[in-house]
Amino acid sequence: MDICGIGDNKVETISQAIPLSKPPITEPRRTLTLRDVSEASGVSEMTVSRVLRNRGDVSDSTRERVLEAARRLGYVPNKIAGALASQRVNLVAVIIPSLSNMVFPEVMTGISDILDDTGLQPVVGVTNYSPDREESVLYEMLSWRPSGVIIAGLEHTEAAQAMLAQAGIPIVEIMDIDGNPVDSAVGISHRRAGRQMAEAIIAAGYRNIAFLGTMMPYDHRARKRLEGFEEALAKAGLSLVDREFYSGGSALLKGREMTEAVLTRSPQVDFLYYSNDMIGAGGLLYCLHKGIDVPGQVGLAGFNGVELLDGLPIKLATMDACRLEIGRVAAEIISGKHSSGTIGGEVIELFPTLQKGDTIRG
Amino acid sequence: MDICGIGDNKVETISQAIPLSKPPITEPRRTLTLRDVSEASGVSEMTVSRVLRNRGDVSDSTRERVLEAARRLGYVPNKIAGALASQRVNLVAVIIPSLSNMVFPEVMTGISDILDDTGLQPVVGVTNYSPDREESVLYEMLSWRPSGVIIAGLEHTEAAQAMLAQAGIPIVEIMDIDGNPVDSAVGISHRRAGRQMAEAIIAAGYRNIAFLGTMMPYDHRARKRLEGFEEALAKAGLSLVDREFYSGGSALLKGREMTEAVLTRSPQVDFLYYSNDMIGAGGLLYCLHKGIDVPGQVGLAGFNGVELLDGLPIKLATMDACRLEIGRVAAEIISGKHSSGTIGGEVIELFPTLQKGDTIRG
């Protein structure tokens, strides 16, 4: 599944002022061009172009005449031709793994927040966590010659890496900084995030810890969190008591099911670390429903800091992934508005905060 | 916030076969064109074009030569120029109010499912339930000359209506069919859905019914559901005992809060009808937490049939909004694959099924 979006920018659509008590008289057989507007208003195409783009000097009287004609005809400029002629495209390719998990929509919000004042439009492609799909989405998007690329993760196919490196436009890899970016990167260290959570859990006195997560081979960030987590456990002389993976289906439901499976199989478990908040919430609901003492008997923690958690009976421990900020900074880099004056090649690390909520003792 | 996505189509990206043990030798100062590939392979630009589009007769030997050169150089075709020359654009504009509420991503999935075999790419624009925003997003997207438009709802500004009517491409208005489409429409009758739910609730013996919903003046579908709902209540000689609206924030949390407010203010209430599943789920969790007997003392129902409900302790009554199917049918119409041979102007009504779950008596 792929999605792509386009929003408005500050250029006022001429249509917004159309009075249009009734639709234009002449229904257009072929689509309108600058020439039609120029003929209707008695000036050259160039002048019409200038008026519609608000560029260059045009007298108020002719500007009025041109706008009136454009409105009357219902002219919509052809950006394809414009982009070809000007060699400028106001699109920014945004390539993300999924839209259905709450995290990327928020990144998109951050991106749009910033891009909205720049005349740039985000265009989203979804890869479903497939590297091949990512490669073809990227290829497809690059063929529209966007002025920048924001892409999730640092792991790409060789061909995708090559395309990114050669594109000649700003590239920002987001979410993750544990690796080597092609150009710029904005994100958090998931390895460190995993470590931090493990340290907090150990400090709270839990010792029999289980991991529950997704079985996506290409979810590198979840993998890195687990690696960091286990690394910190090892440093404390501990190791995971149990682990459980899932794929597909309702995350909330899977969270319940996996939790039940783990607690049944390994009754000694006193902490459940989930790879995301959604399954964590499912697990939490299960525990509460079963009357398990949380966080006394069993502690829980997720990852992401999704808004949904606010609605749960008690707050799940989690770690904010800085989604909004990641989107904002990435967009700033693309639009050249980022504070550091450098031109590309920067790695911006953000630091997530651990929210202990009500599901970790202490 | 705006988003837009592009996926792959069946055209194989030449890059996928790039061996690329190392990146191309010559880092390109200016971006490559057909001419570069044609010079590198000793044939005309036209022949290169034919090879890359897999169109027309080209001998196997030259095809190989051309592909090899394209791969070696890392050539990515310029769709802007191609679209301008061929007057064909493989993009479909998809304009929706939001991406953060679980319902539209599923519509997108349906759209992509179908479009994936057609060479068409969905491009998403998000309006945040603002008519003006919708108008400018539409204007922006039309200026890229897509080959079709899928847009949520039947209510648009006058200018937007005019643009849709004049665009000269297939338009499909989705989600709702209670109104007059510009061209085609695919959706359900929300008025009827509201009525049906009211009838089921009344039949189950509930009499003191409250409504809890969003305060979005432009969420016409929620409004129509409420209208249908009240209409059916009236027919049974009933009227809403209480109502509560919210906007913004975590829907799950708002559901809790609103439910508490209503139950405190109107203790006689025996049924809570929510305008969406998310706040319904929040309400359900609240009731369970408070030890309220559901569905004995209080019944609950939402709308949408979101997957999340599967993870709740008991199943919330809801009504499936046929999201996937709506997306699929809309995409079929755009791509000319829809069964009915007609060319536009059809209204396809889908019929949601009421799932009583565990929160309505009987």
Place this chain on the structure above:
DNA sequence: ACGAATGCCGTTACCGCTAACATATCGCAG
């Protein structure tokens, strides 16, 4: 009062690619 600096608008040459047509090359029936 006169050259320079503007304001306003038109002309020309592309942007990179493809439709349509033109041309070459080959095989093979007559």
Place this chain on the structure above:
DNA sequence: CTGCGATATGTTAGCGGTAACGGCATTCGT
């Protein structure tokens, strides 16, 4: 061996805009 249809490739002319520059009035400074 000629001729004609297939096959393979090249040539030409845009697609609908915009950058760059040019020309012609006005206005202005000194």
